Amino acid sequence: MNILASLQPQLCDKFETQAFDLKRDDLAQVIVEKKIWRAVMDYLKEEAGFVTLLTITCTDWIEEERFELNYIFAHETKRCDLMLSFSIARDGESVQTLTDRWPQAEVMERDLHEMFGIVFEGHPNLASFALENWHHTPPLRREFDTLAFVNEHFEFRKGREENVDVKAEAKRLRALKKAKAQAEAEAKKEKGADDADE
């Protein structure tokens, strides 16, 4: 859409963007460094017409040791969306809050704080959102292994010791079936040989 195409030169001239990716007609992504993200966000809100905050997402690139925060804005005509992305460190780096500009940011930042452990400076109430009395690592971080957590903290109910591994059992049954079919074929061959003899 023309809005995004015409935004690209304006934005890249004014700010030092690392990348501007026009994904579709109605979606573009701008990757910046953390230190200028507030300025870019202000520009987008005041002058480019991206007045709605749709969501804040976070992706955990654990192998590159960063969190990538994505702020997704919608244009006031609702014809296109823009993703503003920047990376922060995985341990304790805090981000300034957006609750002064958009009231919906309060819930979204609470959610991210609970799930990833990101601290938002200036947030009025970083209480728990969906979990209750959770004292372990924030669950959506990649190092939190749900299977290991379950095995450590819960006991399996008695009565399931005969449970078998499905793949191994299927293999064993297939081998059995094959052996039986082979034995029958050989028996038939012998019988046929006997008949032919008579």
Place this chain on the structure above:
Amino acid sequence: MTILTIMGQGMAVLLFAYVAGMLYYGLYRNITARFQKRIGPPVLQTFYDSMKLLFKDEATAFGWMFYLGPVIMATGSVLTLLLLPFLRVWHEGSLSVYGDLFVILYLMVMGPLGNALAVGVSGNPFGVMGVTRGLTRLMGLELPFYIAVIGVMSVAQSSDIWHIIAWQQIHGINMIHYPLLFIAALFSFVGFMGSSPFDVVAAPQEVYSGPRSEFSGKFLGLLMSQNAIFGFAKLLLMVDLFWGGADSIVELILKTFTLFLVTIVIGVVYGRFKVHQAVDFLVKFPTLLGVVGLLLL
């Protein structure tokens, strides 16, 4: 007229009212269900429900006032029923010669009051809210009803219900000769029977079960039973005041069930008003009808 005949007649009336009230309630559930494209529970289900509840224990203990509340409500209902003329042929040997319309109207308020006392002790905020709604709604319901009753009393020149019935035997039933008074009373009657649009008291989407919160086991069984008796008593009151009373059981059942059907049908198609909206409405249009009916007497 000995004590035995009075007691005998009283017990018979009470038993009949209990059975009839429960059956009417069962029929109400079936009729409402048919409107809603369903079949509904068996007609005798209300009996099973209230009897099962009377055999259960309660898990909570709130003090002596909590026990007293349902007893006060039941007292009000039973006394109202016994003081009302039942059948015209039972004039002798019934307790109703001792009652009159003023006493009946006072007794009708005992229900919400007993409920309020009990619920106040339990401290459940939903119960408290339900009871305050009930008492506020009662203020609105009483106004058109009392105007209609004043009209009926002044027509028959007496507050004794037997005289009102006798007057209707001679001059024709009040429903036809004074229709405005009847319609004003009917608006209130819909509210008294707990039908929409005036059934705000126990709105489950707002205050769980309202005044019945915290009641369980035997208390709830007693509440349901006294509700059935009281419902029948209210129907009987309307039939006596406006439809000339009844001569036989069959006529009584027909008349009370017709009135009940009217309240069901109105209740099924309307939502509920909020408390102040209900009181607002009742103080305006039905009261006006009643006053015009009075002036035309």
Place this chain on the structure above:
Amino acid sequence: MQTNKTINETIKIFHGPQHPGITGNMSVELDLAGETIQRAKTHVGYLHRGFEKLVERRTVIQAFTIVCRICVPEPDINEQNFAAAVEDLAGIEISERAAAIRTMVLEMARIGALMLWMGGQASSVGLDIVPQWCIADRDLILDLFEELTGGRVYHMYIFPGGVRRELPEGFLEKLSNLCDHLEKRMERYDKIFFENATFQKRAIGVGIVDKNEVIPNGYSGQVLRGCGFKHDVRKDTPYLLYDRLDFEIPVRNEGDVYARALVRREEIRQSIGLLRQLVLIIPDTTGEIMQKIPKHRKFKLPKKETWVKLESGRGEMGYYMAGDGSEKIRRMQVRGPSLIHAYALLERLLVGSELADVAMIMNSLGICPPEIER
């Protein structure tokens, strides 16, 4: 949000999480003075199933089976968003026929969800006929879904690459008959519900949304359209077959509960019209039902991110998805309209209203707790 009354004069009530007057499992903590609400706080967390973490350990096809369970009243929007995001990342283009069938499924789900809304809204004002009728009529839609997909509520039919199977014989005729039946039924609903004097008295002038906040705060769906803004994702950024179909966007100006109810009533009519158009278009569409996609463990997503959205029965629903070159999804975030409506909007609207209106306002905003806390 507190007014000048001190805490000592208020009582605290939890409206929920088990309550006949809420649309799901969430609770609203209310401070009441009499029957007027001084302060409201939303609490969720009763339906957290951890979908976003579950998806991280599963391959794309394994994740597809759980995605539809995120939103209970209208599961197909989740499948469509998931499929659209995966197709965007992997570069798959679906055929015209698959797009047409997907549009049909989405519109049927929209009518089902709107009928469920109608039942909830009527029950919140005490009209118990309407929910019973709505469940009965919605059952006919669910019967058609069972014939098409094998499941009544959770379909797992809209698959990345197309749809899972061809339409059964005679399906379009049955759909056409259903549209006729629904149109006749909607006239009865008009009389008993939308023109009901008690509903109008309860709903007009209640729950009015401030028009200046609508666009910046991101309200969407019927909240947006009930305040006079003519926006709908199906028209602003069309997806599937919507740019070829002919429909209107209903708009009203008052911004109260009754306006939103009338907007939804009109949307049911538009959806039935869309279904009739699709019944005529689908037989002439061409293409494969399913594109060839790599097998289960070889279906790798490139290292890219995307954001897709669509218009659900309640508002704008979006999915963010990021792949990392392996066969598992790196991150999937679900953003439903109720996240904003239940927090930013509900807490404002409830202050100053009465307890009797809480259920009505919650139903009118179309709050669906499963999609808030997935």
